[in-house]
């Protein structure tokens with residue numbers, strides 16, 4: 001394994017002082033998978049104070065010292081060194097109740113979640129792999145370390161982590177592990193919400209539609225609003241798939257961007273409360289975009305998502321049924337209102353939505369390239385799309401005698417005139433227009 005200089009240095013320093021030091025976890029797994037590790041965690045039998053002693057001449061990060069982790073700041077980055085430890089259950093669902101420092105690497109590996117993550121390796125000591133992680137990797141198996149029920153009960157986030165590792169490395173969960181993941185997924189209800197959100201954010205960009213279908217019960221345990229969409233018959237000639245299969249296809253069909261994936265996952269949850277059947281037995285979902293948006297807002301608040309993501313997702317969902325046409329004036333208005341990034345996001349979402357109905361109708365899809373081309377032309381012109389692009393501002397209007405709310409109203413009126421191409425975006429013309437109204 002090719003090690004960064006700082007990592008090699010830390011291993012050497014610890015070993016030179018008579019301590020055992022290994023690389024552990026993700027980097028060992030990634031190495032055996034032929035992937036380039038993105039970070040290197042070091043573990044050692046040195047106690048935190050002893051680690052501090054070994055690296056006394058270096059700046060240290062001690063925020064994690066209580067749990068055994070000391071960060072050593074070197075020229076080539078921070079190396080995280082953690083004392084071998086065992087740990088108690090996660091009763092606050094964030095941190096283990098207690099950690100106990102131990103002398104044997106095997107005891108440290110035993111507290112880890114999956115066999116493929118429970119290997120340690122050192123250039124001098126070789127591989128420590130008491131749970132057969134290497135063999136499981138070769139066979140493509142995801143297996144909990146120890147008794148699956150116990151491990152998921154200790155920390156239920158491991159269930160979602162398991163889904164992520166299974167998806168990311170195409171690992172098939174061993175049967176007992178899979179059953180425990182499914183059966184114990186209700187335990188995730190008690191987890192700290194932000195841990196769940198972070199884990200979902202790591203998972204969502206990786207998933208295929210098949211992954212979302214395979215793990216739907218685990219997802220439903222953390223987003224219960226999805227559960228009624230499972231196998232839900234939309235009773236519509238526009239939809240060949242049940243609602244959740246459609247959702248899964250749309251989610252996997254948008255690019256691996258967090259906002260887009262969240263928007264796709266939640267874009268149709270409002271179809272459940274808005275569902276009606278007409279006299280011909282056909283299903284309708286009047287107003288579902290707005291209801292989905294409200295529900296998504298609620299879900300993302302509950303998961304403590306950052307405001308920026310939540311707001312973008314809610315906007316995309318709210319507008320996902322707004323049909324855009326490849327026509328200049330309406331497109332300019334939409335661009336002015338929503339901004340270019342949101343409009344492009346909306347197009348991608350709508351395209352995936354339309355393409356995932358399973359009815360094989362292609363003609364509606366043809367408009368998307370035309371809309372994109374029209375937008376490109378509008379943007380190329382450097383057109384005036386928003387209030388800040390107008391050739392006049394509030395100060396100009398105050399000089400004309402406008403005050404308070406009237407300023408905003410007049411600016412909006414001017415923007416509407418410019419967007420409709422009734423006025424050029426030129427200061428004289430805009431002021432002349434105001435003088436004559």
Ligand code: ATP
Pocket residue numbers: 024025026027041111112113114117118155157158
């Ligand atoms: P990634 O490439 O996503 O960082 P990773 O395996 O390095 O994968 P981390 O979350 O960085 O994952 O955790 C590092 C190691 O710590 C894991 O490989 C695993 O051994 C252990 N670990 C992390 N979280 C848990 C947990 N909740 N329960 C048990 N072991 C865990």
Ligand code: MG
Pocket residue numbers: 026039
């Ligand atoms: Mg890691």
